[in-house]
Amino acid sequence: MKDQLTRYARAGYAGLFLCTSEEVRAEAEVKAAAESLGRPLHAWSLTTGFIDTTSGTVRDCPDLLTALEQVESIDDDCLVLLRDFGALLEDRDPLLVRKLLDTLHHAKSAGKMLLLLGVWKPLPAELEREITRLDLELPGPGILGMVLDHLLTSAGIGSPPPEIREVILRAAGGLTTVEAENAFALSLVETGSIQPSLVAREKARALKSGGLLEVIETKESLDSIGGLEALKAWLIQRSEAITQRARDYGLPIPKGMLVLGVPGTGKSLTAKATASVFGVPLLKLDAGRLFGGLVGQSEANVRSVIQTAEAISPCVLWIDEIEKGFGGVGGSGGSTDGGTSARVFGTMLNWLQDKTHPVFVVATANDVSKLPPEMLRKGRWDELWFVDLPDTRERTAIWDLVIEKYGRDKTAFDTVVLARASELHTGAEIEAAFVEALHRGFAEEREPTELDLGEVLNESVPLAVSMSESIERLRHWAKGRARHASAKETPPRRGRKLNLG
Ligand SMILES: Nc1ncnc2c1ncn2[C@@H]1O[C@H](COP(=O)(O)OP(=O)(O)O)[C@@H](O)[C@H]1O
Ligand SMILES: [Mg+2]
Structure with a gap:
């Protein structure tokens, strides 16, 4: 930040807002900048008053308004650090806003630079254009x-x-x-x-x-996923793309993937496995909470999420059920929050596009109709995946995995028969059926049998039956727009047949 500060100072910026909760570190940067510029530094806070850091003289100065008045009487070409800025601007006192504008104009002509220190806050519109924000990055x-x-x-x-x-x-x-x-x-x-x-x-x-990000410890790997062969092969191929070696080779920083599909088909599972494939930490973002109640708060939120993910990179950032956070942006009735959602959404999209740190984003969604079209543009992501209900072969693989997950021997069951009996069932429903059979066996102090499973499957109505219409809509949407996660390999196209008569 020091270098940025000196550049701004040389360019004659009058007002910078240093957004950070790390006062001590920011102040050290400001001090270093003043020293390298050879310019005096004055610092003010509510408790200490105005200090000339060169001579050590202190002037009593109990409020920001008086402090701003004092700015006019100190040496030209100095840097002025004003602490407690965010808190003081909270109630947007018109007198204070006016005074700040006046002081900024004065500072510009006298070669002074005001450095306002505080946590990220939206500024009153009058000041927004006069003051440049600078985020202090998390420490490297x-x-x-x-x-x-x-x-x-x-x-x-x-x-x-x-x-x-x-x-x-x-x-x-x-x-x-x-x-x-x-x-x-x-x-x-x-x-x-x-x-x-x-x-x-x-x-x-x-x-x-x-409250927004969580580090997830996970044991899931690609071996925990039944089916989705195309997606798995793609992940393996990309597993090194996030490393420094890939940067050195000249590969662009990967953007990430959006996984769309029917609920219960292993989308969240895939997101978790991705971190294992890449061998990096997994961060989960609560998209629903990103839009914190207070206007402005959510902008601060999205910045802090981006900063943190970048500081932890290389990592996987998992945004589960992204439609819950971004749904409705730009849709009808979305303007009740003064455009905050749209701005937060814009910040996020820009970041997805122009990331400079290796953060691989995995977003999952059950419902495309709630997502803004910009999110679904293919160029936003390295790949857009569609996960359908598992086919018979995939269901066999899932039965095998589920049976082993609960410590039973898969060869004790005919999983091919089970796969046929569980048509239209998702992976989550197959797991639920097995757990139900375990309960029945446990109650009668015996092992679960295929017969139990047959009964359970007969009695349950898969979600796909009641949701058939919306699944059909999703399939239709995905056609040509998203890649099928379990698509079999397409045979190579035959060469053109030329008839040169
Ligand atoms: N393809 C699959 N392979 C293995 N298990 C699966 C699969 N799909 C779903 N499951 C099981 O169902 C659970 C819920 O799946 P999940 O990934 O949360 O579904 P989604 O996020 O698509 O709604 C998983 O934890 C897993 O136990
Ligand atoms: Mg899920």
Whole structure:
């Protein structure tokens, strides 16, 4: 950020809004920028008043309005750091807005730069164009490494070997410096050393308490999925595309995939398996909560999600049932929130398009009609997949997997017969049927039998029957637009037959 700051200062920007919750780190960057520019730095906060950081003189100054007045009387060409900015602008006091505008105009002509520090907030419209926002990125491995070393030194503990150190720093990626230091310290207290797994656990907790992102630990792999052969083959082929080696080779950063289809057919399962195939962490985004109640809040949310995912990258970002978050954007009656949903949606789409970090996005959806068409454009994603009801062969594979999942021997059942008996059933329904049969067996203190399964299947009405119309619509939509996840390999086209008579 320091370099950005110096560039802006040289270019004569009068107002920058440094958006971050990491005050200390941002201030260090500002200080470094002032030093490298050789310009004086004045800093103000509600509690300390106005400090000239060069001479150390302090002027009492209890509110932002007075502080802004003081700005006019200090040296030209200085940098002025104003803390507590977000909080003070909360109630959009017209007098304060006016004063800020006046001060910005003054600053521009006097070569001063106002640096407003606070967490991301929407600004009053009058200020939005006068003030440039700058996001402080989450700390990279370099800064986290400094935090780690500092803590180890003060605890009198030697550094871990380089390969362990790297794993620790990777586990801490996505945390702020304060959060990372806390996680390291906790690990020291609990285990006497710094354990990557413990740091990762603390990260999962920190992200979860933010409410939008969750680190998911999963054991699912491609072997847990029955059928979907085309999708699986594609994932294997792409498994290295997220690595540095792929960047060095010149491959573009992969965008990700959208998986559409019938509920219960293994879309979420596939998303989880993707992270295992790629060998990277899995982050789950709660799309429904992305649109936090408060206007403006959701814009801050989407930024923080993007920042965190980028800091953790390479990773898989899983957006489950994306229609719940983005559904209705731009649709009828979508304008009740002053366009916030549309803006958040736009930010997300732009990011999907122009990602500079290896974050592989896997979005799943059950209902295309609720998704805005921009989301469904093929170029947005590396691939758009359609998952249909499993065919007989796929159902056989799913029966095999489900029977083993519950610790039974698959050869004790004729899964080909079961597959025929479970026509129109999804993977989720096959699993539910097996669990029901287990209950029946357990109640009678015996193993479940094919007979139990036959009965259960006879009694259940698969979702596909009651939903046949919407499944048909989805199939129709997917034709020519999305790739069939279980499509068999198409035979190579025969060469053109020329008749050169
Ligand atoms: N193709 C499949 N192979 C193996 N298991 C499946 C398959 N499809 C569904 N299942 C089972 O059903 C459960 C629910 O599937 P899920 O992936 O959540 O469906 P979706 O996200 O498509 O609604 C899975 O956890 C798994 O146990
Ligand atoms: Mg699902």
